[in-house]
């Protein structure tokens with residue numbers, strides 16, 4: 001029986017880079033769970049903290065970065081603060097990562113075969129019977145049971161495994177391919193090899209950080225299809241990190257939308273695509289081509305620049321770019337609400353709409369926005385909100 005609730009459970013994770021200019025709060029209170037065999041997407045613009053979230057899970061944050069708060073549990077076991085020796089048993093073995101650019105992860109002076117065999121031998125051990133040197137017979141313990149020791153997999157066996165891994169990721173003529181160097185492969189082939197590298201230990205979780213960003217659309221679709229197939233064959237869970245909602249639509253079960261180090265909306269993929277509630281998610285969806293778009297329809301980019309991490313706004317970080325921004329958005333961070341059992345969002349516009357549709361009472365509204373008596377919060381007077389608060393508009397324009 002399973003002893004844990006979720007395969008991976010990230011709770012209120014904070015990861016910062018402390019640099020001379022100040023603290024960069026790259027991941028600022030991220031929580032999510034991942035269950036066996038699921039494909040979770042993390043989507044957001046460049047700089048939203050997706051890779052730092054992945055590196056935090058892998059515990060490979062480089063100086064001056066540091067996990068400053070929160071918890072990451074793998075099969076119920078806390079990874080934050082785990083001794084390095086124990087972490088090494090998990091990193092690469094149980095949780096592995098593939099990076100965006102294969103050329104930065106592969107060594108150009110070694111053959112693909114060499115690098116795959118190395119990776120397999122680093123992480124794969126087998127059991128071998130222990131021979132008693134005096135008697136030259138197999139050793140037995142007090143109860144008469146055979147004694148085993150763990151030994152690294154042999155080069156021959158590692159090579160056989162490397163071959164089967166390359167076949168699994170759709171590379172043919174493997175004997176010949178193993179002798180080739182990275183520069184002799186195309187971008188798509190290299191990404192397949194990176195996937196093979198990530199899979200050699202048959203991890204429980206594979207994190208793919210922008211695995212298809214450098215590839216053209218056709219090759220991208222092939223790689224995503226491959227990941228899906230492998231997931232079905234091997235049964236592991238996958239986290240796909242991307243800035244591209246198209247990738248999410250093709251492969252994921254669930255999606256977390258990230259903005260300025262926080263998850264602003266999350267849910268089943270269909271919920272996020274067909275029933276988005278956060279203004280940032282709505283903006284992302286308008287900026288990608290969709291099947292229903294007619295020829296000549298214009299895509300609408302999200303205006304403004306991604307948030308300045310040194311000057312995070314007090315309230316919702318998306319406020320300076322949000323056409324629906326209200327005064328309260330500038331001073332308070334929106335609470336996280338369940339839209340339904342498969343969907344959560346953090347947006348005051350959603351809360352306002354719930355109130356206008358009479359789905360929540362005035363008391364609930366006030367609880368959500370925690371209005372203090374003296375506070376001049378625009379949502380208190382919903383009719384004023386409907387006319388859009390002029391002042392917050394001005395501020396938002398000024399901020400952009």
Ligand SMILES: Nc1ncnc2c1ncn2[C@@H]1O[C@H](COP(=O)(O)OP(=O)(O)O)[C@@H](O)[C@H]1O
Pocket residue numbers: 017019024025026044045046047048049050051052053063064065309
């Ligand atoms: N080594 C570093 N030093 C300082 N800031 C960093 C470092 N690495 C990442 N950051 C900052 O953390 C934020 C999130 O980065 P990242 O997770 O790489 O974003 P992305 O969503 O594009 O993957 C960015 O603002 C970035 O500038």
Ligand code: SF4
Pocket residue numbers: 278279280316317318319320322323324325326329334346347348349350
């Ligand atoms: S909380 Fe306010 S500023 Fe933020 S996305 Fe929602 S409406 Fe826009």
Ligand SMILES: [Mg+2]
Pocket residue numbers: 050051052209210
């Ligand atoms: Mg990144």
